Amino acid sequence: MLSEDKFDASLDLLRRLSPRHVAENLSAVCSLLQHENETEGEELAQDLLSAVDKPLEVVRCAGSGKSFLCCDYNRDGDSYRSPYSNQYYPATGDEDSPFPSPALRKLEIKANESFDIYRDLYYEGAGLSSVYLWDTAEDDTNSIQEGFAGVVLFKKETEDKMGRWNSVHVFEVEPELALLAVYKLTTSVILDLLNSSLALNSLSLAGTMTRQTEITQSLSTEGESLEWAHLTNLGQLVEKSESNIRNLLQDVYFDKLKDIMLKDLRTLGDVSEKKAEELKQLELINGLQGL
Structure with missing residues (x-):
């Protein structure tokens, strides 16, 4: 299989898996690609890490004592650059690591x-x-x-x-x-x-x-x-x-969820089940508002 086909197949697989476990799934797919062909797999893994969004990790900066967020844009190998000390953690020991001018x-x-x-x-x-x-x-x-x-x-x-x-x-x-x-x-x-x-x-x-x-x-x-x-x-x-996306989440997706839970599904259960579904929907909305 060509590298492009492997990359497309990996993206297609990740889209079909649970978004709740995207970090674990991405790591597993990258490991599988590297196991089959280490050199080609490393390149494909780097492309996947750049293309797939995953929850941000938190690392503590030893120089400033502050925590910072990690993503593919401040990564060099397995190290991440701190915006406070401008140093990589753990240290890379590589003079060619990327730094801003x-x-x-x-x-x-x-x-x-x-x-x-x-x-x-x-x-x-x-x-x-x-x-x-x-x-x-x-x-x-x-x-x-x-x-x-x-x-x-x-x-x-x-x-x-x-x-x-x-x-x-x-x-x-x-x-x-x-x-x-x-x-x-x-x-x-x-x-x-x-x-x-x-x-x-x-x-x-x-x-x-x-x-x-x-x-x-x-x-x-x-x-x-x-x-x-x-x-x-x-x-x-x-x-x-951020305001536009938050409004989309609130007005489009949560309203659609409400329609499905309270209209399309309400004839499948009794009144107590309907109230339970209403509470579930309300808790999800409260969770979004609490962020």
Whole structure:
């Protein structure tokens, strides 16, 4: 089987498996590919890790004592770069490990501070956020003026661990004019909700939603630097994207779930069963609202 066919078959298999266990399933598929052909399997595994969204992992930065989020965009092998110390954990010992240019690193620090304030406001002071930037221009000495890319990560769990929200915002900034830039944003939200009532049968809802946005924005630098102009535009774009997806989850998917549970299925049971289904649906909605 050709490499392209193996990759497509792996993606098709992962789509059909439970999204609740996507991390375990992805690891198993990658191991299977590497077992069959180590060299080819390693390349396919790297492609799968880049293509498949999975819940964000948390690692503690020894240099700062803070926890940070891990994804494929701050990974080098089995190590992950901290946005606080700019070091990999565990240490790679490889001088060729990817790092942002000095100018972009300064912007990365500001971005982490800014989106941490965003997280505190929009996630009720809970959860974690991390931002990672990388150069896209061949000459990284002037990377901010010539364009860059990055990812904004958010993760939150409810206190009872029954609700989990992971959002990944991958963006690319392409300057058009001196004070005009194109922002391309791909947002993926991984939602996992579980019925917490022991009196009812188990009911869960899990899945991933992805949306893309492209917009041209002016860079207002009056009294501010170019870096803060980019952060302002990115913050507004991420805020709008998260709000749109949250509304879709609430208005489309949960309303559809309500129709199925309370209309299509209500003739299959008695009144007590109907009330039980109503409670299940209400708990799932409360779980989303608690994130």
